[in-house]
Amino acid sequence: xxxxxxxxxxxxxxxxxxxxxxxxxxxxxxxxxxxxxxxxxxxxxxxxxxxxxxxxxxxxxxxxxxxxxxxxxxxxxxxxx
Amino acid sequence: xxxxxxxxxxxxxxxxxxxxxxxxxxxxxxxxxxxxxxxxxxxxxxxxxxxxxxxxxxxxxxxxxxxxxxxxxxxxxxxxx
Numbered sequence: 001x002x003x004x005x006x007x008x009x010x011x012x013x014x015x016x017x018x019x020x021x022x023x024x025x026x027x028x029x030x031x032x033x034x035x036x037x038x039x040x041x042x043x044x045x046x047x048x049x050x051x052x053x054x055x056x057x058x059x060x061x062x063x064x065x066x067x068x069x070x071x072x073x074x075x076x077x078x079x080x081x
Numbered sequence: 082x083x084x085x086x087x088x089x090x091x092x093x094x095x096x097x098x099x100x101x102x103x104x105x106x107x108x109x110x111x112x113x114x115x116x117x118x119x120x121x122x123x124x125x126x127x128x129x130x131x132x133x134x135x136x137x138x139x140x141x142x143x144x145x146x147x148x149x150x151x152x153x154x155x156x157x158x159x160x161x162x
Contacts, residue, residue, distance in 0.1 A: 041122035
């Protein structure tokens with residue numbers, strides 16, 4: 001089983017990296033770019049035989065405790081069986 | 082229009098960050114984690130009125146020239162109209 005985890009800054013938190021990229025792209029002539037937000041992306045492979053519920057529970061724990069900082073970041077989980 | 086860009090290391094390239102995360106998770110007791118690959122994730126907002134074809138062409142150029150290093154990375158593009 002595979003899972004994808006997307007970690008981005010909370011909408012209420014300033015994303016200076018994303019803003020810098022957007023400004024740079026505009027400066028390079030890509031004026032059609034209105035905004036950019038940057039985040040982290042994880043592809044996780046789980047061992048055989050784990051149930052969907054157990055996988056989801058474990059990934060939720062990993063995403064909230066290890067892969068993201070809940071104070072400023074939020075995550076989205078996609079299970080790909 | 083919105084787009085998501087996923088940038089990951091090429092499969093042929095070692096991903097030390099991903100391996101370190103996987104080992105750390107196993108050490109924390111998450112033994113169900115077989116492998117982890119880490120990448121970058123971008124949410125891009127495009128200005129109104131751009132056509133789907135123009136948006137795709139511009140994003141392909143941005144993803145390959147700015148957001149990723151084609152020597153060691155590959156990208157995947159998702160257009161969300």
